[in-house]
Amino acid sequence: MKMKTLFATFVSGTVLLLTACSDPENDTLVIGDTTAEKIVTDVDGLSDDSEKKMVAQADFTVTIENVVTPKPIFQSGVFSVPVGGSGPTPLFPGDAYEFEIDAGPVVLPGDGGTRLSFVTMFVQSNDLFYAPGEEGIRLYNEDGSSICANGPVDVTDQIELWDAGTEVNESTGGPNQKPQQAAGDVDQGENEYGVVTKITNNSCTFGNVLPENEEVIKVTIENIGPAKFKVRIMNVSTGTTISVPAQGENVRAAVPLSPGVYAVHTAPAPFFVEGEAASGAGLAASSEGVENIAEDGFPEALLMDTQEATGLIVPLSPGAWATHDMNVNSFFQIDTPDFGEGLQAIAEDGVPMMLVDVLADKEGIDISEAFDTPLGASGPGAIGPGGRYQFSFSAEEGDYLSLATMFVQSNDWFYAFSSEGLSLFENGAPISGDVSEYITLYDAGTEVDEYAGAGLFQVIRQSGADSGAEDSNINVRLIDPSELGNIPDNIEVIKVSIESSLK
Structure with missing residues (x-):
């Protein structure tokens, strides 16, 4: 009763x-x-x-949908300011760019593992650029260990010199190559209408003799923390590295490197595809492709399109739901430590049954159950983009609904209504429609937060349940996605809708 x-x-x-x-x-x-x-x-x-007052009763069906728009790149950015520099500039001999990336062994189970790619211009050319192969540089070994477990790793042997196929090659030192152009000039050479090709035998289509890659560029990767890396791109050329015959017989010069764009990804070919036109190719599908970097060293267009293709894919876990009386904080109380009744198991590991069982005996609770099997699935599991959970129940005026599901790319975050729950009736009528605006992202305060989607103690990447370090702030608290660089807005991840009918 x-x-x-x-x-x-x-x-x-x-x-x-x-x-x-x-x-x-x-x-x-x-x-x-x-x-x-x-x-x-x-x-x-x-x-x-x-003479008793009639109390409205209704049947409800709740649907929880994962509405994430999958993005093919996990993290991206630009490198443009040399170490010790005060602003963007090309990289000259002895200088280096450095940038930091976050990456766990995988972003999603079975995705093939995280990799690094980047693009930077070989400045003594019309449209040549340095980049890893399409697959990128692996950041973890097959056994899940970091490639940098024993210190910084030189990955220069995985860097290739490429021809963008966008501008006809000239003799090195030619008038349409960047060192001979005004700083703001773009796209000055003759259009080639070609495809991206790898430079082999140290020679471009014009027949220029080009230096070995390791005579111009050195790339190292270093672990600077769990699932965090520092990438260093250094210009190791000298004033005599390359012949520039267009500038005069026996004239030699260094090879500057340009600002560039990087990406952490799991699928191959973030920026270009060998044998295809540069425009619109790869995961970024940039309309300019690598052309602006390869011809002029300008990263802005490729960066913008790459960031449009960058985002976090967030599965949602099985969860718990309950109907209850007004003023019953059934799951949690904001700015108060977790009740220890099972919310932690959802927020850290996506396991709802402890909370469901505890709520069954809690005062003021009418019904407590789990949602764990996606619509159309044969058994319990998380839901990815497009997936749905659904459950139904009956309630009467004065009842409230609470639910919780894990933000799976986290250590201990969960989606829920407010701690008081959601009123199921308004002015005697059962609510119906999209109620996603009432869903909020919370930190359970039970485990230290890592970078979302990369942390080694987040459920996708951890070795066992409840394995992360304890949080120094033990209170359940709100999370504002706008304050965190890679967290989508709530309505870009979860949609909760309710259908109802009076009994």
Whole structure:
């Protein structure tokens, strides 16, 4: 029996009992050794069913949908300011660019593992650029260990020199190569309308003799923390590295490197595809492709398109739901430590049954159950983009709904309504429609937060349940996605809708 029904029955029975024990001569009540002034109460509303107020009742169906738009690149950015520099500039001999990336062994199970790619211009050319092969540079070994477990790793042997196929090659030092152009000039050479090709035998289509890659560029990767790396791109050329015959017989020069764009990815070919036109190719599908970097060393267009293709894919876990009375904080209380009743198991590992079982015996709770099997699935599991959970129940006016599901790319974050839950009726009518605006992202305060989608103690990448370090701030608290660089807005991840009908 519901607690509020029990309470009404208790009140009705007590009034009748007090009336039966009263003394009509002095209007006092005798209850054991206690006396009180007689209370005259009209109990007709409690004893006569025909006069009771009708309470609205309805059937509800709740659908939880993962509405993430999958993006093919996990993390991206630009490198443009040399170490010790004050602003963007090409990289000259002895200088280096450095940038940091976040990457776990995988982003999603079975995705092939995280890799690094980048693009930077071989400046003594019309449209040549340095980049790893399409597959990128692996950041982890097959056994899940970092490639940098024993210190910084030189990955220069995985860097190739490529021809973008966008501008006809000239003799090195030619007038349409960047060193001979004004700083702001773009796209000055003759269009080639070709495809991206790898430079082999140290020679471009014009026949220029080109230096070995390791004579111009050195790339190292270093672990600077769990699932965090520092990438260093250094210009190791000298003033005599390359012949520039267009500038005069026996004239030699260094090879500057340009600002560039990087990406952490799991699928191959973020920026270009060998044998295809540069425009629109790769995961970034940039309309300019690598052309602006390969011809002029300008990264802005490729960066913009790459960032449009960058995002976090967030699965949602099995979760718990409950209907309950008003003013019942069934799952949590904001700015208060976790109740220790099972929310932690959802927020850290996506396991709902402990919370469901505890809620079954909690005062003010009507129903508590789990949602764990996606629509169309044969068994329990998380839902990725396009996946849905659904559950149904009956409730009456005055009831509230609470639910919780894990933000799976985290250590201990979960989506839920407010701690008071969501009122299922408004002015006697059952609510219906999209209620996603009432869903909020919370930190359970039970485990230290790592970079979302990369942390080694997040459920996709951890070796066992509940394995992360304890959070120094143990309170359940709100998370504002706008304050975190790679967290989508709530409505870009989860949609909760309700269908209802009066009984």
